Amino acid sequence: MNNNKQICIEEGTQTAHRISLHEQKVGFQARPDVSVLVSMERAGQHLIAVGCRGGGCGQCRIRILQGDYFSKRMSRAWISSEQESEGTVLACRVFARSDLLIEPDPPEVGSRCQAAAQHDQ
Amino acid sequence: MKKGVMRPGHVQIRVLDMDEALKHYVDLLGLIEMDRDDEGRVYLKAWTEVDKFSVVLREADQAGMDFMGFKCLDEGTLDRLHEDLVAFGCAVDVIAAGELKDCGRRLRFRAPSGHDFELFATKQQTGKWGVDNRNPEAWPRGLQGIKATRFDHCLLYGTDLDRTLELFRDVLGFDLAEQVVTPDGTRVAQFLTASMKAHDVAFIDHPEPGKFHHASFFLETWEDVLRAADLISMTDTSIDIGPTRHGLTHGKTIYFFDPSGNRTEVFCGGDYHYPDHEPVTWDADKLGKAIFYHDRQLNERFLTVLT
Ligand code: FES
Numbered sequence: 357m358n359n360n361k362q363i364c365i366e367e368g369t370q371t372a373h374r375i376s377l378h379e380q381k382v383g384f385q386a387r388p389d390v391s392v393l394v395s396m397e398r399a400g401q402h403l404i405a406v407g408c409r410g411g412g413c414g415q416c417r418i419r420i421l422q423g424d425y426f427s428k429r430m431s432r433a434w435i436s437s438e439q440e441s442e443g444t445v446l447a448c449r450v451f452a453r454s455d456l457l458i459e460p461d462p463p464e465v466g467s468r469c470q471a472a473a474q475h476d477q
Numbered sequence: 478m479k480k481g482v483m484r485p486g487h488v489q490i491r492v493l494d495m496d497e498a499l500k501h502y503v504d505l506l507g508l509i510e511m512d513r514d515d516e517g518r519v520y521l522k523a524w525t526e527v528d529k530f531s532v533v534l535r536e537a538d539q540a541g542m543d544f545m546g547f548k549c550l551d552e553g554t555l556d557r558l559h560e561d562l563v564a565f566g567c568a569v570d571v572i573a574a575g576e577l578k579d580c581g582r583r584l585r586f587r588a589p590s591g592h593d594f595e596l597f598a599t600k601q602q603t604g605k606w607g608v609d610n611r612n613p614e615a616w617p618r619g620l621q622g623i624k625a626t627r628f629d630h631c632l633l634y635g636t637d638l639d640r641t642l643e644l645f646r647d648v649l650g651f652d653l654a655e656q657v658v659t660p661d662g663t664r665v666a667q668f669l670t671a672s673m674k675a676h677d678v679a680f681i682d683h684p685e686p687g688k689f690h691h692a693s694f695f696l697e698t699w700e701d702v703l704r705a706a707d708l709i710s711m712t713d714t715s716i717d718i719g720p721t722r723h724g725l726t727h728g729k730t731i732y733f734f735d736p737s738g739n740r741t742e743v744f745c746g747g748d749y750h751y752p753d754h755e756p757v758t759w760d761a762d763k764l765g766k767a768i769f770y771h772d773r774q775l776n777e778r779f780l781t782v783l784t
Pocket residue numbers: 393405406407408409410411412413414415416417446447448449738
């Protein structure tokens with residue numbers, strides 16, 4: 357008997373949220389258990405730069421203008437605690453908890469946020 | 478000329494979440510957990526390595542590399558290199574034996590590239606994992622995932638390649654095995670070796686000092702690299718590029734990311750270098766082919782995604 361199908365039962369049972377880009381008519385759906393960045397990739401869109409997908413490189417930085425989300429730890433090299441509290445986040449580390457309105461905020465190559473100037477070591 | 482630096486001995490990598498990191502480095506890459514310390518650092522090794530550990534993970538609030546360490550022949554060599562580093566103009570910190578568990582004293586210095594390096598001569602030798610040193614079998618059973626065989630090299634992005642080359646060549650005895658130069662003769666990439674390997678450490682020119690591109694682990698065959706690619710897909714691990722071949726060093730490779738965004742490479746094959754060999758040179762306008770031999774096109778991510 358083949359019961360491999362059970363593995364997939366979870367898929368699709370969670371409601372997806374709509375991620376919209378500020379002042380643009382584009383967006384994509386994001387499930388609460390898939391990061392905003394990977395949801396965008398799976399939707400075949402190129403609205404946010406894709407880097408490491410692990411919260412380390414800063415490429416996917418966005419501002420969340422509206423909506424609720426959950427975020428995992430993000431490198432302080434790119435997001436200071438003030439920025440984090442104001443909704444500047446790394447899209448690869450945030451998970452939608454409602455529809456979101458976002459705006460890309462990619463860092464300049466080679467530049468880092470203020471807080472990162474003090475190396476943590 | 479050789480100065481008694483033998484090989485890459487360890488790399489300490491910062492991770493945002495230790496449990497997630499261990500799934501990557503142990504379950505997927507196949508390193509073996511050897512120890513932990515009071516600071517919460519986790520010590521890992523690949524199975525063919527004789528020394529106790531080669532990768533140290535430290536949980537921190539930003540990703541990247543703390544330092545890379547090279548093992549030297551003996552303690553006397555360390556004393557000589559200490560003087561030579563100071564004469565070169567490096568500030569050297571002596572880190573007491575035991576700061577890393579079962580590792581002797583380490584000399585820590587910052588290269589002009591902005592990266593911290595260490596020299597050490599003593600580390601507990603636990604032997605290859607799972608095989609005896611007398612009448613050894615071919616490989617141990619019970620390895621996980623990609624079954625990485627050894628920590629091989631790091632690629633680092635940073636400033637002042639010329640002065641960094643002087644430090645590694647003139648003070649530490651590395652050879653320039655391979656380089657990328659622009660039409661005006663500026664070196665924008667340098668692959669350095671203290672051994673016969675194509676590289677033990679490599680640098681790419683970058684405006685910001687001290688950035689980490691990848692830590693690399695050796696596999697025996699192309700089949701092993703393809704199997705790694707399968708495992709990377711099966712686990713939905715963040716992929717960078719590959720499987721493909723590099724022009725530089727001609728290694729066959731795949732790049733992927735740990736859950737904190739640090740890049741990992743596994744590769745097989747590649748060129749070798751002897752001290753009497755001229756450096757191999759790539760022209761900067763062939764950089765696409767030099768980095769990705771099959772695509773012949775550089776992806777933006779290779780140059781900008783760093784920790
Ligand atoms: S893609 Fe690297 S931090 Fe999000």
